[in-house]
Amino acid sequence: MSIGKKVAAELFGTFWLVFGGCGSAVLAAKFLDSGNPNVNLGIGFMGVALAFGLTVLTMAFAIGHISGCHLNPAVSLGLLTGGRMPARDFAPYVIAQVAGALLGAGVLYLIASGKPGFSLDDGFASNGYGEHSPGGYSMGAAFVAEFVLTFFFLMIIMGSTDSRAPAGFAPIAIGLGLTLILLIGIPVTNLSVNPARSTGPALFVGGWAVAQLWLFWVAPLLGGAVGGITYNLLFGSQPSPKK
Numbered sequence: 001m002s003i004g005k006k007v008a009a010e011l012f013g014t015f016w017l018v019f020g021g022c023g024s025a026v027l028a029a030k031f032l033d034s035g036n037p038n039v040n041l042g043i044g045f046m047g048v049a050l051a052f053g054l055t056v057l058t059m060a061f062a063i064g065h066i067s068g069c070h071l072n073p074a075v076s077l078g079l080l081t082g083g084r085m086p087a088r089d090f091a092p093y094v095i096a097q098v099a100g101a102l103l104g105a106g107v108l109y110l111i112a113s114g115k116p117g118f119s120l121d122d123g124f125a126s127n128g129y130g131e132h133s134p135g136g137y138s139m140g141a142a143f144v145a146e147f148v149l150t151f152f153f154l155m156i157i158m159g160s161t162d163s164r165a166p167a168g169f170a171p172i173a174i175g176l177g178l179t180l181i182l183l184i185g186i187p188v189t190n191l192s193v194n195p196a197r198s199t200g201p202a203l204f205v206g207g208w209a210v211a212q213l214w215l216f217w218v219a220p221l222l223g224g225a226v227g228g229i230t231y232n233l234l235f236g237s238q239p240s241p242k243k
Contacts, residue, residue: 014100024051057175074224082228105200154227
């Protein structure tokens with residue numbers, strides 16, 4: 001597959017992840033009944049986690065055979081350290097992923113800003129720690145959560161795409177794995193485990209979101225890299241991923 005088709009798939013897929021996942025958080029997580037403002041018809045944390053998982057699951061089936069459906073610089077780095085992708089593809093993948101995230105956040109902004117009372121001060125699904133953490137978690141707690149959960153995400157990806165694993169089930173395992181990871185981590189940071197996903201909304205919010213963005217690059221990248229290495233150390237190298 002040509003690198004052009006691969007990066008186009010990564011841009012398209014990351015757009016879908018950010019638009020669908022962050023869109024569920026911005027548009028649908030909290031939705032008050034117009035007839036009874038005390039009734040929340042929104043999908044909540046569980047719905048947002050499922051939405052992110054479904055974006056990855058659907059894209060894994062749609063573009064997995066083209067690019068591998070990374071949609072995430074931390075996943076690309078983990079697959080690179082795990083011997084599952086050539087080094088020459090890493091930078092083009094990351095550029096495409098960030099571009100797709102920015103486009104997804106841009107379209108989401110066009111929709112969300114069409115509602116009276118919309119404000120970027122509400123966070124626009126940005127990731128954060130301290131006073132910008134949904135549960136008020138510290139920077140240290142946020143770093144550990146992002147690192148550990150990205151590490152396990154890579155272990156799930158490496159294992160489910162291993163040539164020794166049952167064929168055809170990887171998208172389901174990866175999508176449900178991301179759902180579980182978000183169910184754990186949303187209260188801590190709105191959960192990233194994906195630097196591109198964090199960058200898209202943060203650049204629209206600016207200020208604190210950009211100032212804290214470093215953590216949502218460093219911790220997931222480290223977790224992804226360690227995950228890719230650890231899987232091979234524990235279970236052996238299998239450089240032929242299947243979707």
